[in-house]
Amino acid sequence: MHTTPAIWFPTIRCGTGTDVFTERLAEGLRGRGIRCEITWLPHRAEYAPWTVPIPKPPPWANVVHINSWLPPRFVPRHLPLVVTVHHSVHDPSLLPYKNLPRRLYHARWIRPIEAENIHRAASVTAVSHYVAAEIERLFGHRQTTVIHNGIDTESTFTPGQPRTRPHHPFRLLYVGNWMARKGVDLLEPILTRLGADFELWYTADRASAHHHYSLPPNSRCLGRLDREGLVKAYREADALLFPTRSEGFGLTAAEAMACGLPVIASKVSSLPEIVEDGMTGYLCPVDDVATFAEAARRLINDPRSWSAMGKAAREKTERFFSLSRIIDAYISIYKNSLLH
Numbered sequence: 001m002h003t004t005p006a007i008w009f010p011t012i013r014c015g016t017g018t019d020v021f022t023e024r025l026a027e028g029l030r031g032r033g034i035r036c037e038i039t040w041l042p043h044r045a046e047y048a049p050w051t052v053p054i055p056k057p058p059p060w061a062n063v064v065h066i067n068s069w070l071p072p073r074f075v076p077r078h079l080p081l082v083v084t085v086h087h088s089v090h091d092p093s094l095l096p097y098k099n100l101p102r103r104l105y106h107a108r109w110i111r112p113i114e115a116e117n118i119h120r121a122a123s124v125t126a127v128s129h130y131v132a133a134e135i136e137r138l139f140g141h142r143q144t145t146v147i148h149n150g151i152d153t154e155s156t157f158t159p160g161q162p163r164t165r166p167h168h169p170f171r172l173l174y175v176g177n178w179m180a181r182k183g184v185d186l187l188e189p190i191l192t193r194l195g196a197d198f199e200l201w202y203t204a205d206r207a208s209a210h211h212h213y214s215l216p217p218n219s220r221c222l223g224r225l226d227r228e229g230l231v232k233a234y235r236e237a238d239a240l241l242f243p244t245r246s247e248g249f250g251l252t253a254a255e256a257m258a259c260g261l262p263v264i265a266s267k268v269s270s271l272p273e274i275v276e277d278g279m280t281g282y283l284c285p286v287d288d289v290a291t292f293a294e295a296a297r298r299l300i301n302d303p304r305s306w307s308a309m310g311k312a313a314r315e316k317t318e319r320f321f322s323l324s325r326i327i328d329a330y331i332s333i334y335k336n337s338l339l340h
Helices: 017-031 092-097 100-120 129-139 184-197 227-236 251-258 289-301 303-320 323-338
Strands: 006-012 035-041 063-067 081-085 123-126 170-174 198-202 219-221 239-242 263-266 281-284
Touching: 006 017, 017 035, 017 251, 017 323, 063 323, 081 100, 081 129, 081 323, 100 129, 123 129, 123 323, 170 184, 170 227, 170 289, 184 198, 184 289, 227 251, 239 251, 239 289, 251 263, 251 303, 263 289, 281 289, 289 303
Parallel strands: 006 035, 006 063, 063 081, 081 123, 170 198, 170 239, 198 219, 239 263, 263 281
Antiparallel strands: none
């Protein structure tokens, strides 16, 4: 048995934060001299796995690391298995935002897949304590290791030139896919309530779903952004507006904080693990348009507090969510899995 981990990531490309997670982890591992390789599978491998050929792991790999949604057809049985759970779509609070086909898909297809992968795993990790609690509730697994998602706080997600005051109009930023779970239907009423002293900059998603939502004139679409464009958007904004209804981790919030932005987010699921209410931003009750608007007004009316929150947000990501810290944790998981 090799003592140095060598990791294979068979991964479905789905255009979400899980892709980003895998890419950043692999990049960080290579920087530590750990051999690894991602094998990207088409999105249909998730819902029609029998239509996709089974890839073979590289002969040098001694650990396989997967997302909990990967159908077991693609998971080799002769290698120690590390499973990462990125979210709990089975949380009952999400039911109002799912149509019947999606409810059935999650309950009848995804949940059995996750159960089998978690049962087979040498190690199970979760991206937040919220997700770890859901794993125990759903699958009875109590040995989950919490490893938050990592942010490159050293060379990529860093603050821009320091400012003593926010822009006028105050520049709110939304980054993410356009789906009900993300609370995108709340953006229009929040901006309408705020009025002309505020503007919203927002990113488009891969499906151009933002076209289905009406937004007030004080809104600007940034399109699809690469990493460089995303960092630029964070640096040029004054606060992140994140009215999500559920997050496994909240990568967008952590990225924004790393760039020195206060975050206005929902007080739900994993977000209290990232955003400290009144310290690095504001946490608002889910769907409470008035409270979201009031939080934004507090920031525009108190530049000193706005500046202090941005600095505190940056400091928190450096302490708890740096990519270096997360890479250390996964290397430890891989070594322990080799002993399983």
